[in-house]
Amino acid sequence: MGIRDFLLSGETEGGRRVYRKMLNWLDSPSRLKYDNPEVLLKGSGIQPGQTVLEIGCGSGFFSIPASQVLGSEGKLYSTDINPMAVEETQRKVDELNIKNVLVKKDDAMSSSFGESMFDLILLYGVVPAPVISMKKLSKETYRLLKPGGVLAIWTKVPLWTPRDAIRNAPFEELDKLNGVFRLRKKY
Ligand SMILES: C[S@@+](CC[C@H](N)C(=O)[O-])C[C@H]1O[C@@H](n2cnc3c(N)ncnc32)[C@H](O)[C@@H]1O
Numbered sequence: 024m025g026i027r028d029f030l031l032s033g034e035t036e037g038g039r040r041v042y043r044k045m046l047n048w049l050d051s052p053s054r055l056k057y058d059n060p061e062v063l064l065k066g067s068g069i070q071p072g073q074t075v076l077e078i079g080c081g082s083g084f085f086s087i088p089a090s091q092v093l094g095s096e097g098k099l100y101s102t103d104i105n106p107m108a109v110e111e112t113q114r115k116v117d118e119l120n121i122k123n124v125l126v127k128k129d130d131a132m133s134s135s136f137g138e139s140m141f142d143l144i145l146l147y148g149v150v151p152a153p154v155i156s157m158k159k160l161s162k163e164t165y166r167l168l169k170p171g172g173v174l175a176i177w178t179k180v181p182l183w184t185p186r187d188a189i190r191n192a193p194f195e196e197l198d199k200l201n202g203v204f205r206l207r208k209k210y
Contacts, residue, residue, distance in 0.1 A: 027154040033106040042107055049148075050082040050111075058179075060088045063147065066203030067175030072096040073142040076167060078131040078160075079103055079149035083112035089145065090116075090124045100136070102129035132159040139169045147177045157187040165192035168208040173197070176204045 029038045048054070064085060069075065071094040080086050080101040090099050101112050101124055113126040129135055131146075132155065144164050150157060164174045174194060176185055185204045188194055194206035 031104045031154060039107060042105060046082045046107065046111055049084055054084070058084075060085050062201050063177055063203060064089055064092060064145075066177065066199075066201030066205075067143060067145055068173060068200070068205060069093070069143055069145075069175075074098045074140060075100070075143045075145060076136065076141045077101045077145045077147070078164075079108075079146070080112045080126070081108050081148065083115045085145060085147050086112050086124060086126075087115055087119065087121070090121050093123055095123060097123055099124045100141075101126045102131065102134075104128065104130045132156060132163060134163050134167060136167055138166045139172075141167050142169055142172050144168060144172070144174045145177075146174060148179070150176065150178055151180055151183060158191045161188040161191040161194070164188075165194065165208055170208060170210060172208045174206045174208070176206070177202060 029035060030042060033039055069089060069092050071092060073093060075089065075093060077086055077089065077099060080103045086099060086101040093099055103109055106128055109126055109128045116124045116126060144167060168174065185196060185206055188206060189196060193209040195209050197205040197207050
């Protein structure tokens with residue numbers, strides 16, 4: 024079993040233990056000192072009423088505040104490849120009785136969603152990672168966005184740039200706001 028299956032499939036006890044630690048860290052109150060979800064979401068340009076895909080929702084750290092911005096006219100599809108992340112985010116959505124979020128297990132590199140569905144895709148805290156091919160991911164996100172739709176990427180990795188995304192699909196770089204890169208689907 025490779026690192027991707029070990030960590031992300033949720034099928035082994037060891038993998039689940041490691042992933043649980045990561046979820047706890049992603050959700051720890053001390054994270055709020057460094058990562059302000061409202062400010063980071065603002066950097067994506069998210070607007071009420073949009074249809075938004077969140078890739079790699081993890082513990083739902085961004086899902087809950089994103090659902091509040093989108094409001095009753097908007098819809099958030101929160102996805103993760105790991106079933107523990109899906110379970111954890113769904114638990115929060117149920118607990119808070121949130122109606123505009125659909126939580127789904129999905130592999131962003133071969134997504135089950137139809138083309139041109141989304142105004143915005145949030146890729147927060149997911150890249151770069153050894154288990155992810157930016158080439159595949161940029162092609163998939165390009166397919167999923169509506170024309171003019173935006174791929175918003177936030178990473179804590181210093182000096183990372185969205186060069187590989189732009190190289191592999193027709194995106195144009197708009198700006199970087201609050202640390203978030205925004206790429207627009209050109210056509
Ligand atoms: C470091 S966590 C970040 C979680 C969340 N976005 C946050 O910042 O709190 C990265 C997440 O990406 C998910 N992930 C990794 N590869 C994925 C893929 N191919 N499709 C969907 N999710 C993936 C992992 O399971 C993990 O939950």
